[in-house]
Amino acid sequence: MPETDSPSPFWSGTITFGMVTIPVSLVSATRSSAGVSLRQLAPDGAPLRRQYVCPDHERALEPDEIARAYELDSGQYVIMTDDELDALAPEASHDIELRQFVDRAALSPMLFERPYFLLPDSESTKPYHLLAQVLEATGRAGIATFVMRGHQHVVAIVADDQLLRAQTLRFVSELRTPATIGLPSPPDDLDEAQIQRLRAVIRAHTATEIAESELEDEARAQVLALAEQKLAEHRDVVQVPSDEPGPDAEIIDLMRVLQRSLARPA
Template identity: 45%
Template structure:
């Protein structure tokens, strides 16, 4: 049963993955497609930005967050906390763990496909977060069949599934032989131009449209240019850091796990190599390539860092996980 101790959403923590195919398995379950079952693992398809920093004091000691009671002034453990909802008239309604559980969606290991719709009918506005589905069963045949059938028919599957106490509306999209799962926004989360108060479409002079069309043509290309889409902030931050490191300026050596680790990964998430999984389950000779030039910066260092971190993480006591759950803002849906 989901409880407040769980994280509220499938949110990969920053600074965890880096090599092109190392992704985290967040959930395992079954796609149900009529009476056909396809066992799958849900994997992250987006890496965190490499701009994450940790909080330290002026001497480089690692800092962390603590909750204190505003009345008593003393430190609280996570188990001392409850969630309260403030009504419009200022009343505080306390919702207990049990009550949260009573309304939570029933745990289920199924991604139930409800209908197949033309891909072009799903507006980009709806797409929230992408994941990959990797075949998990003994045979990948049903997986390949679903991907191939969707590709042939130009249809994507709309369905829903429950992960970590939340029910997600999803689209399953074939992507070069791999199934991608995109979480979708609900219709009531999307505004309309009318609701925003945008003006009505007036008649515009054809000559003006032609002028714009010409300007668009002049800049039209077939493909994206990856170099234009690189993380400028991360690059600038990285070069500043490198320059300072060279001059031994403000370089600190926080000791122990506490210091090296504070952007933790999902407690139970295993890091796996997506390419390896696909290669194993789809074919020994499968051709798997990543998009060109989407390598993250400073790979070697990052990898060393991650390995060191996972080595120290192993030594930690499970009690640690409990403290991680609270977030700055207590969101529940």
């Protein structure tokens, strides 16, 4: 799959463990494209905006009227002020603190959240490549914590092809277990002949790597194709509402809007 963009680093810091420090930058390894982002429009074509409405008084609230609160099991709410929440926020830091190293196989795929590339952020890349080589050769992952955008994250730092990656990990409280969802235990009387037949089917369909076609977003492609078709037919293409409407009001190019939306960096 050819690369069509070059995202800029959005976080810079230092990997630290022991007496070792490695300046790095963080770059998202994915594009934020969950399908196609569609806007909601009013009957006159004006884009809608979200408002918070008080159900008791049936009126829209201003931002300074809105409080945040934690809901208790009893149905009561405990209000949290901005100052109280700011005091609980982790201290800003530019350190990725490596705390321990584990076998990569010991990390459940359920823990993985978002992938990032770690790029060397200095002219001296020897410490970076040294860490990458050792992690890759030993099959280990470094478990670290760091603060990004006001939140503390736990990450697994791994290496592939001499490149360091950081994979944010989910917290234990976010994970469900088979017991909590009522997953039944496997039966004791599995038929050996059926097992062998299934193994044969799996062997017949085994490939060395996953085909790119299996990872294509078909739903996204269909929506874009529909938008392109309707644009070509001049069908359902609406005008941009303006405070000063005029005879030369711009016509929305839906395809350009969609393409711009899909190309936004993560």
